[in-house]
Amino acid sequence: MGLEELAVRLNDSDYINWLKAGRCLLILKAALHPFVTQRTRAFHGNLLNQDSLLKEPCANSACRPRGNTLSSACRACSQWQTVILRHHRQRNTTVNWGNCFPPHWRTDHWELAKAYMPRGQGKVKGADQCDASALLNLISHCDCFHTVDLKVVTEMLAADLSMQVSGLDGVDSVDLDGIEFDSVSQQAETSADSIGQWEAELLQERLQELLGADDGDDAKTQDIEQLKMLGGFLQANTDLSQRFSTELRAIKSLEARE
Template identity: 60%
Template sequence: MVREELAVRLNDREYTNWLKAGRCLLLLKDGLHPFITHHMSTFHRDLLNQNALLRKPCETSSCRPRGNKLSSPCRVCSEWQRVILRYHRQPSSTVNWDNCFPPHWRTDHWELAKAYMPRGQGKVKGADQCDASALLNLINYCGGFQSVDTKFVREVIRYRNELMHSSEFHMKDEWMKHYRVALRNLVRQFSHVPQMATAGRQIEEMLTVDLSVCISGLDRMDSADLDGFEIDSVSQWETSADLISQWEAELLQERLQELLHAADDDTTTWDAEQLMTLDGFLQANRDLGERFSAELQAIHSLQARE
C-alpha cells in the first residue's frame, strides 16, 4: 500500500517536479558544507590573528542573548559583536544573536557562522547539520565569502522559498527550467570545489530523471543513474522506492519543522493556512500520515489553541 500511494504521487508530474527540485537542494547542501566548514574556519582564524582582543576569553563566561538582543556584553564579546556587524553585508537587517553563545565565539568558528544565519540555528553544531537555506543565507550575509557572487546565491534562495512555500507541492515545468539555470549559475561559482562538482552532476541527473511509475511498480524508469545503479528490475524498483520515499520525507520534514518552529515562536507571524494545507496533504496520503503522526499531533494542538 505504501508503494502504491507513493506511485500515485509520482505519476503527478508537477508533484514530481516539486520533489526533484527539493532533492536538488539536499544535493546542493551536501556539496556546500565541506567548503563552508573550511572557509568559516579560515575566516575565524584570520579574525583572531588580526585582533588581539578577540583572542581573549569572555570576561564573565555568561554573556548570552536575551530573546534576540545581546545586551550589556563584556568588553570581549562586545568587540566580537562589532566585528560580526562589520562583516555583515546587511547589518541594518535583523541579526539573529539568539543563534549564538558568545563565550564560544573565540574557540568555535561555527558559533561565529550562526550570527549570519536564519533563526533556529542555536543547537546546530556544524555545516553538515544545516539545510541548504541556512548555508546559502550564511554565504549571502557573511562578508567573509568574497569569492562568491551573491546575486546567484540570492536567486537560488528565492527559488528555494518559492518551492518550500508552495501550498500544493506542485511546480510547473517552466518554473523548473528557470530553477535549473539558477542552480547551474550557482554551482559554477564553486567549480574549484570537488564536492560541488559532484553535486552539480548529481543535480543535473536529478533534474532529468523520470520518477513516474505505475502502481504495479513494473515500469522502467528513464534514469540511468539513481544513487549509482540502473533501475531495470522489480527488486531495484523496491530499493528505489525506499530511496525516493526517504527524499520525500526529508523535504516534508524540513517544511514541517519550519512551519512548526514559526508557530512556536512568539516573535514570528506563522502561516496557519499553509500548516492546515500541509496537514490535509499528510492526512490524505495515509503512508505520510503514519510517518508524520507526531507532527500531525503538534499541528492539531496548535489548531486547538487558536
C-alpha cells in the same frame, strides 16, 4: 499501501516539481557542507589571530540574546558583535542574534557563522544540519566568502521553490519515467523507494525547521500556521502519518497550547 499513496501524490504536478527542486537543494546542500565548514573555520581562526580581545572568555552570564536583541554584553562579546557587523555585507540589515550563544563565539566557529544566517538556527550545530537556503544566506552575508560570485547565490535564493499541494485525485497506477508502481519488478520497487526517501528527507527537513523555530511571537504564529497545513497534509496520507507520527504528536501538542 505506501507505494500507492506515493503514486497518488506524484499525480500532482506541483508536488512533483517540489520534489525535483527539493532534491536539487539536498544535492546542493551536501556539496556546500565541506566548503562552508572549511571557510568559516578559517575565518574564525583569522579573527582570533587579529584581535586578542576576542580570545578572552565571556565574563558575564547575562550575555544571552533576548529574542533577537543582544544588549549589556561583556567586553569580549561586545567586541565579537562589532567584528561580526564589520564583516557583514549588508550593514543595515537585522542580524539574527537569537541564533547565537555568545559565550561560545570564542571557541566555536559555527556559533559565529549563525550570526549571518536566517532565524531559527539556534539549535543547529554545524553545516550538515542546515538547509541549502541557510548556507546560501551565510555565503551571501559574510564577507569571508568574497571569492564567491554573489550573482549566482542571489539568483538561487530568489528562486520560488515553495511547496504547493493541490487536489490529490486517486488513480490505479502512475507511470513515472516508464515505471509502473503496481509492477512487482525489483527495478520499480527500488526506484519508488528512492523517490519515497527523497520525499521523506525533504519533509523531515521542513518539519525540523518549523518545529525548531523559536524567534519571536510573530514568527511563532506564522510557523504554527504552516505546521498546521503540513500536519494536515501528513495526516491525509497514511504512509506519511505513520512515518512522521512523532512529529504529528508534537504539532498537536503545539495546537493544544494555543
